[in-house]
Amino acid sequence: MIEGILVAAFAVFALGLLAATFTSLKKARTIENIPTSRIRSAHQGYVELLGIADTVQEQAVFAPLTGTRCVWYDYRIERYKGGRSSRWVIVEQGGSEQHFRLYDSSGECLVDPRHSDVTTSHSKTWSGYNRHPARTQKTSLLGRLRRQRYRYTERRIHPGQPLYAIGWFHTIHAKNAQQQAEEHKAALLASWKQDQARLLERFDRDGNGVVDQAEWELARHQAARQARAYIEDHYNPADLHMLAKPASNQAFILSTNDPSQLSKHYRKKAAGLLFAFLVSVGLVSWFAVRNL
Numbered sequence: 175m176i177e178g179i180l181v182a183a184f185a186v187f188a189l190g191l192l193a194a195t196f197t198s199l200k201k202a203r204t205i206e207n208i209p210t211s212r213i214r215s216a217h218q219g220y221v222e223l224l225g226i227a228d229t230v231q232e233q234a235v236f237a238p239l240t241g242t243r244c245v246w247y248d249y250r251i252e253r254y255k256g257g258r259s260s261r262w263v264i265v266e267q268g269g270s271e272q273h274f275r276l277y278d279s280s281g282e283c284l285v286d287p288r289h290s291d292v293t294t295s296h297s298k299t300w301s302g303y304n305r306h307p308a309r310t311q312k313t314s315l316l317g318r319l320r321r322q323r324y325r326y327t328e329r330r331i332h333p334g335q336p337l338y339a340i341g342w343f344h345t346i347h348a349k350n351a352q353q354q355a356e357e358h359k360a361a362l363l364a365s366w367k368q369d370q371a372r373l374l375e376r377f378d379r380d381g382n383g384v385v386d387q388a389e390w391e392l393a394r395h396q397a398a399r400q401a402r403a404y405i406e407d408h409y410n411p412a413d414l415h416m417l418a419k420p421a422s423n424q425a426f427i428l429s430t431n432d433p434s435q436l437s438k439h440y441r442k443k444a445a446g447l448l449f450a451f452l453v454s455v456g457l458v459s460w461f462a463v464r465n466l
Contacts, residue, residue: 192448198444204425205340213415216283221342222340223339225277225337228275237249238268239306244330246269246274247328248269251266285418295431299327301326307326335430342420343415344415345416358404
């Protein structure tokens with residue numbers, strides 16, 4: 175009975191590995207075959223772009239574990255679980271969803287990074303003894319032995335970095351001044367929320383460490399005033415270009431690596447997955463033969 179369950183589990187696992195192998199190969203072939211477009215002349219649809227990443231106006235983004243300014247991040251916090259089956263267990267993870275700019279010599283577009291497959295040269299993994307590394311303190315050896323071990327991983331794309339992107343390109347026609355002011359207001363509020371210390375300094379009038387509803391309403395009014403003033407000087411009647419996840423199962427790739435290196439990365443990944451698939455098939459066959 176138990177061996178039958180193991181055979182079924184390995185079979186499902188093997189099928190997953192095979193699907194992942196083909197997905198990695200498909201990404202490699204897409205990178206190798208799709209031509210690079212200029213933003214200004216890119217057609218509506220699935221395109222490859224190569225440019226520079228940057229923030230959108232005043233919308234600063236800060237990675238949560240290191241506080242580093244960036245245009246995109248994701249992070250993971252793991253806790254070490256001891257015992258007979260020692261392993262790292264994910265206790266918290268997340269990533270930024272804020273749009274950022276991609277520009278080349280011909281123009282610029284906004285990138286919606288949600289659901290993208292990101293590879294970046296800025297990746298850091300380190301460990302500590304508190305759940306959040308910002309609160310890590312030096313402790314004695316005995317204190318460390320008594321505390322939980324944590325591992326932190328953070329990946330980032332920085333402003334000014336070259337960025338390679340494949341995704342769905344579409345153009346949104348220009349909005350009027352009021353609509354642009356509302357969008358800028360929302361972006362300002364989202365940016366202010368990223369820096370909680372600064373938000374409290376500006377709007378926590380009663381000093382209780384919390385921005386209550388009345389204080390948040392004050393922040394909204396100030397953001398609205400700033401947005402209106404900004405749009406008066408920077409109203410943009412131009413159409414807005416956007417790069418996002420395709421509606422189909424086509425790959426959505428963002429990378430700070432050179433396209434040729436990225437293609438090799440996916441091919442190596444596919445080779446590793448294929449090897450794991452063959453090992454899994456061998457184990458399934460071995461279990462099946464034993465049960466005959």
